[in-house]
Amino acid sequence: MTSVVVVGAGISGLTAAFYVNKFAQEAGVEAEITVLEAAPRAGGKIRSEHYKGYVIEAGSNGFLDNKPFTLELCDDLGISSRLLKSRDSARRRFLYINGRLRELPTSAVGFLFSDILSWKGKLRMALEPFTKPAQEEDETIASFVRRHLGEEALRKLVAPMVSGVFAGDPYRMSLKSAFPVMAQLEKEGNGSLMRAALKRMKKAKEMKKKLAEAERQGKRVHKPGSAAGPGGVLTSFPEGIEYLTQTLASRLGDRLLLNKAAASIERAGGEYVVHLAKRGSVACDALVVAAPAYSAAEMLSSLDARVAEELAGIPYTKLAVVAFGYERSEIEHPLEGFGFLVPHEEGRTILGCLWDSSMFDHRAPEGKALLRMMVGGARAEEKAMLGDEELVDACKRDLRDIMGIDAEPEMIRIYRHHRAIPQYLVGHSARLERIEARLRDLPGVFLTGNAYRGVGINDCVHQAKEAAKRVVEFITKARGKVAE
Numbered sequence: 257m258t259s260v261v262v263v264g265a266g267i268s269g270l271t272a273a274f275y276v277n278k279f280a281q282e283a284g285v286e287a288e289i290t291v292l293e294a295a296p297r298a299g300g301k302i303r304s305e306h307y308k309g310y311v312i313e314a315g316s317n318g319f320l321d322n323k324p325f326t327l328e329l330c331d332d333l334g335i336s337s338r339l340l341k342s343r344d345s346a347r348r349r350f351l352y353i354n355g356r357l358r359e360l361p362t363s364a365v366g367f368l369f370s371d372i373l374s375w376k377g378k379l380r381m382a383l384e385p386f387t388k389p390a391q392e393e394d395e396t397i398a399s400f401v402r403r404h405l406g407e408e409a410l411r412k413l414v415a416p417m418v419s420g421v422f423a424g425d426p427y428r429m430s431l432k433s434a435f436p437v438m439a440q441l442e443k444e445g446n447g448s449l450m451r452a453a454l455k456r457m458k459k460a461k462e463m464k465k466k467l468a469e470a471e472r473q474g475k476r477v478h479k480p481g482s483a484a485g486p487g488g489v490l491t492s493f494p495e496g497i498e499y500l501t502q503t504l505a506s507r508l509g510d511r512l513l514l515n516k517a518a519a520s521i522e523r524a525g526g527e528y529v530v531h532l533a534k535r536g537s538v539a540c541d542a543l544v545v546a547a548p549a550y551s552a553a554e555m556l557s558s559l560d561a562r563v564a565e566e567l568a569g570i571p572y573t574k575l576a577v578v579a580f581g582y583e584r585s586e587i588e589h590p591l592e593g594f595g596f597l598v599p600h601e602e603g604r605t606i607l608g609c610l611w612d613s614s615m616f617d618h619r620a621p622e623g624k625a626l627l628r629m630m631v632g633g634a635r636a637e638e639k640a641m642l643g644d645e646e647l648v649d650a651c652k653r654d655l656r657d658i659m660g661i662d663a664e665p666e667m668i669r670i671y672r673h674h675r676a677i678p679q680y681l682v683g684h685s686a687r688l689e690r691i692e693a694r695l696r697d698l699p700g701v702f703l704t705g706n707a708y709r710g711v712g713i714n715d716c717v718h719q720a721k722e723a724a725k726r727v728v729e730f731i732t733k734a735r736g737k738v739a740e
């Protein structure tokens with residue numbers, strides 16, 4: 257029997273373990289899987305706390321259905337019927353600009369007449385088809401957006417989005433690593449995003465026509481995408497997104513070992529030995545490291561100091577999530593939407609606020625409202641570490657000034673993430689190439705997780721599934737060699 261150890265039981269490690277098991281069974285290979293998790297619970301950054309009738313997300317509040325990976329995982333787990341889509345009104349998103357909340361338009365015409373950007377800013381955006389080519393192969397998000405859309409669009413539209421997704425700094429993050437789709441669009445449009453978007457729209461129209469024709473002929477057709485539009489629909493579960501990691505963890509049963517931190521890894525003959533921080537060790541033929549990069553660096557330093565150094569060079573931001581529960585009747589604001597983001601230049605404490613109980617059913621008790629604010633991030637890390645009282649006061653002040661909420665929250669929870677989200681800075685892709693080159697000398701060792709190619713749940717699931725495929729290929733080949 258081949259043994260596989262997975263280190264880390266966040267969504268990445270749990271998914272990797274699930275698919276190693278599935279693919280090994282399908283390939284007729286016997287694999288004994290052990291998952292080592294340092295914490296007393298599985299789930300990592302995914303945690304849904306049930307408190308005073310509220311369902312509060314300490315981290316992620318769901319995944320978008322515009323990529324297939326998490327939906328497929330739910331199918332494979334047999335839990336698709338439990339999925340909970342966010343309400344239609346959650347498509348409405350707001351920005352706090354020049355002291356007022358403004359709704360983000362969803363169409364080009366709506367955008368033209370909105371007051372989010374000045375006419376000068378809009379005119380600059382209209383020059384997008386004449387974008388100059390990039391000076392560097394790996395450029396910052398800020399440089400990319402300035403070239404294509406101008407300074408105002410960068411500050412008011414894109415920078416808040418970067419803080420919404422990565423809690424990141426657009427002046428340091430790599431465009432091609434953080435938003436590979438944008439880099440791809442630039443190529444498709446011969447340097448222009450607008451040209452690429454038009455091409456894609458034309459293709460989608462043609463595809464729609466073809467599908468309609470096939471349907472008319474009585475053929476069964478698979479329609480790509482969903483009614484969600486390009487952004488997708490935020491999706492979770494009535495119990496919170498942790499239902500997904502809990503289901504994965506329960507499928508592992510006693511193969512998941514909690515409170516077992518991996519400390520170092522040693523190569524012994526054809527196998528690897530994972531030494532635990534407290535006591536003991538586990539030997540294995542293949543190893544999936546799905547712990548955060550800083551932790552992977554520590555455990556791999558005994559195997560390859562250069563890989564460890566590269567991993568340790570991936571920085572993480574600090575972030576605090578502050579949840580307030582209110583009597584709904586005490587808030588005048590209609591709370592119809594997803595929530596809002598705040599550009600850095602507005603000088604507020606919060607990066608944004610999510611109207612969780614408007615997005616999803618089951619998030620707050622009857623007659624109550626749940627709001628969650630993000631504080632800190634790469635451009636204001638110190639704010640994530642404010643004392644509890646100061647943090648809560650600053651959040652209340654921001655909600656009063658931005659949304660006109662004077663009421664006292666009846667429920668307050670604070671979740672601190674000292675190393676919340678990895679930052680893909682310029683040079684990230686080159687760093688990954690160097691890591692991968694060195695891992696070729698460590699056959700049977702695989703890295704997966706949010707530190708590499710995407711931080712969203714969909715990206716983590718996708719990368720973990722791909723890692724699982726490679727693990728099963730590796731153990732199948734290794735078994736073949738033994739049989740020879």
Ligand SMILES: Cc1cc2nc3c(=O)[nH]c(=O)nc-3n(C[C@H](O)[C@H](O)[C@H](O)COP(=O)(O)OP(=O)(O)OC[C@H]3O[C@@H](n4cnc5c(N)ncnc54)[C@H](O)[C@@H]3O)c2cc1C
Nearest residue numbers: 264266267268294300301315316317517518551706712713
């Ligand atoms: C505040 C916040 C909001 C977010 N919102 C969204 C969202 O709305 N949508 C979305 O798609 N994504 C969101 N994300 C991102 C997403 O949740 C994460 O990228 C993803 O959950 C990371 O999963 P992971 O398994 O790669 O890492 P982690 O969740 O960090 O898991 C790593 C695991 O490894 C364990 N570990 C560490 N060291 C060791 C060791 N030495 N031995 C054994 N185990 C170890 C840890 O305890 C942990 O359980 C959000 C993230 C944060 C922080």
